[in-house]
Amino acid sequence: MTAVLAAVCIAILVIMALALTRAMKAPTVYDRILGVNMFGTKTVLFIAVVGYLMGRPEFLDIAIVYALINFIGMVAVLRYFEYTAPID
Amino acid sequence: MAVLIDLVLLSMLAITALRVIFLKDLFAVVMLFGIYSLLSALIFVNLDAVDVAFTEAAVGAGISTVLMLSTLALTGRTEKENKRSSVLPLLVVIATGAALIYGTLDMPPFGAADNPIHQHVAPRYIEESPKEVGLPNLVTSVLASYRGFDTFGETVVVFSAMVGVLSLLGAARRRENSDDAAVIVAGFKGHKVLRVVAKLIIPLIILFALYVQFHGDFGPGGGFQAGVIAAAAFILYALVFSLSHAMQVVSPKFLQLLASLGVLLYASVGIYSMLKGGHFLDYNKLAADPLVGQHFGILIIELGVGIAVFAVMLSIFYAFAHQVERSTIK
Amino acid sequence: MSYVLDYYNYWVVVFLMMAGFYTVISANNLVKKIVGLNIFQTSVFMLYITMGKVSDGTAPILAEGVTQYSNPLPHVLILTAIVVGVATTAVGLSLIVRIKRAYGTVEENEFENKDDAI
Amino acid sequence: MLVLDIVSSILLMTGIFFGFSGAVGLFRFPDFFTRVHAASITDSIAVILIIAGLLLQTSFDLNTAKLMFILMFLMITSPTASHALAKSARHGGLLTLGESKQQQKQQKEQMQQQEAGQ
Structure with a gap:
């Protein structure tokens, strides 16, 4: 079972790397926000899986905080982007 | 791995x-x-x-x-x-x-x-802290009990940061005529879905902040994290609905009172333990059995830190958001 | 190979420190300087936490059947440092807002000689 | 016990497959609105499957409650975030691929008319 969890961990790391490159190399700002959002949700899953892999499942509190902060950061970016919204 | x-x-x-x-x-x-x-x-x-x-x-x-x-x-x-x-x-x-x-x-x-x-230094704290403080979370026991005075200083630093920001940007006053046409930028008016969902999850976030506040002794968490998460819930409310709505819920004056109340609560625990014959912030004297006294002491100062950090972070956000709204209106 | 594994953490910490340092020096915009400062700061936190880690230890929360814990003391130090770091960032950002209101710009090369004009 | 392990590893693997397809879709799709579509849908399905896989690993205790809370929270917030992003992009004037092609065609026609006009 731990082998499966380890494989899942590595796979999520690869997905996070892809989302990160999307966030870094984005044509428009909205693509960048999309990359950041996808990276955030994948981080939540990563912590949950690592918590179970290491046998310390009280990491789940941190996963909840990640989900929270990811959503609030997303709303803040959209809100303040509409203030200064020249489309580049 | x-x-x-x-x-x-x-x-x-x-x-x-x-x-x-x-x-x-x-x-x-x-x-x-x-x-x-x-x-x-x-x-x-x-x-x-x-x-x-x-x-x-x-x-x-x-x-x-x-x-x-x-x-x-x-x-x-x-x-x-x-x-x-x-x-x-x-x-x-x-x-x-x-x-x-x-x-x-x-x-x-x-x-x-x-x-x-x-x-x-570490072995002494890893072995002794269960006997002297009795909390599973070693970090919280060192932060709140062994090093309580430094954490008190840190809370005062956070409080003085609020004073600094408010003196620089001017305290955000709740405009009485907040429903006049001047409030052009009134939150995401167009985003109906976001407003409904925000109304749904803000109580969840505050509930989670309270869990983090009182779970700090047994798992990751504590006063600082809880204060920040509670402030994040109100920041989300201010972002999705307009700032003036958020100010009606929690007014800036109340926040400044709350911040000083948090720091005062922390200091009063110290003074009370001095009155009971111990040193400043010596929780053993708070109750008959020292371990129970430690629990009381840590619980109350974490509450004080949580209240202070919540009020500071939210009033700093109010000061910035007030500037943003003032600049877009004129 | 194991030599690199032993010191990889410290080298990345030094690299991040230098990245933050470079951003602070060469950035023209004050907000970007604050971001560089935060990058520098986070790398210092990482230095302390990597020193406190024990390879087969777990998080310093007492649980039965666990003998080896990572060192909790750097964690307490860094917890305080993060909160104070945010407090200073907030004051720094409010100073930038005041600079923008006073000089109309936050680009360093533009308002350097504005004072002698007043 | 073996059945539980097999079922949860199957769930985890399919969750990873959907997550991976979303990440690849993020690069392969031509314009922004299809990318939002790819990312947000595979995000939700990957969250459901992976957390369901983890749920089978826990005996019924506090961790199950936390996992259910994460699942419910993500099910509420991640589609909303993608919706808000797409709406804000649309409101900000971003064009879909079809519309931008049409716009280029119109501009070409206007230029031809101006040359024909001179």
Whole structure:
């Protein structure tokens, strides 16, 4: 079972790397926000899986905080982007 | 396995930091900085620093990003071209970097159990703290009980940061005529779905903040993290509905009162333990049995820290958001 | 190979420190300087936490059947440092807002000689 | 016990497959609105499957409650975030691939008319 969890961990790391490159190399700002959002949700899953892999499942509190902060950061970016919204 | 995760995360972090240097669009810089602090919080989780990851995620990726975004809304989004040549800074950076890397060569290897850092002070606290303080979370017991006076100083530092920001930006006053036409930028009026969902999850976030506040003794959490998460809930409310709505719910005057109440609560625990014959912030005297006294003491000061940090973070956000709204209206 | 594994953490910390340092020096915009400062700061936190890690230890929360814990003391130090770091960032950002209101710009090369004009 | 392990590893693997397809879709799709579509849908399905896989690993205790809370929270917030992003992009004037092609065609026709006009 731990082998499966380890494989899942590595796979999520690869997905996070892809989302990160999307966030870094984005044509428009909205693509960048999309990359950041996808990276955030994948981080939540990563912590949950690592918590179970290491046998310390009280990491789940941190996963909840990640989900929270990811959503609030997303709303803040959209809100303040509409203030200064020249489309580049 | 943990080493592999550590290596991959560190290299992702390095690439993000590199990318931040060469970006001109400040919006992208702040978003990548959000990812940077989220990634560093992940590395803290991997290095077994659970409380630190909690704080870094909530504070670093949450509050700092929101404050920087509101500053960008005031100061403009793109950085102008830098005419000065970048050779000199590069040389300075390379020189100091080489000296530092040379310095790390004779540091003890990473993760070895017999490193000098683990021999001197740590064993005493790992063995003694269950007997003297009785909390499973060693970090909270050291933070709140052994080093209570420093945490008191830290709470006062956070309070003085609020005083600094309010004196610089002017305290946000709740405009009585807040429903007049001047309030043009009234939140996401168009986003109906966002407003309904925000109404649904803000109580959940506050409930989670209370859980974190009182769960600090047994797992990751504590006063600082709880205060920041509660402030993040109200920041979400202010972002989705307009600032004046949020100010009607929690007025700035009430926040300043709450901040000073939190710091006062912390200090009164210290004074009370002095009245009972102990030193300042000596919780053993708070109850008949010292262990119960420790529990009371830590619970109350964590509550004081939580209230103070919540009020400080929210009033700092109010000051910034008030500036943003004032600048867009005129 | 194991030599690199022992010191990889410290080298990445030094690299991040230098990245933040370079951003602070060469950035023209004040907000970007603050971001560089935060990058520098987070790398210092990582240095302390990597020193406190024990390879087969777990998080310093007492649980039965666990003998080896990572060192909790750097965690307490860094917890305080993060909160104070945010407090200073907030004050720094409010100073930038005031600079923008006073000089109309936050680009360093533009308002350097504005004072002698007043 | 073996059945539980097999079922949860199947769930985890399919969750990873969907997550991976979302990440690849993020690069392969031509314009922004299809990318939002790819990312947000595979995000939700990957969250459901992976957390369901983890739920089978836990005996019924506090961790199950936390996992259910994460699942419910993500099910509420991640589609909303993608919706808000797409709406804000649309409101900000971003064109879909079809519309941008049409716009280029119109501009070409106007230029031809101006040349024909001179």
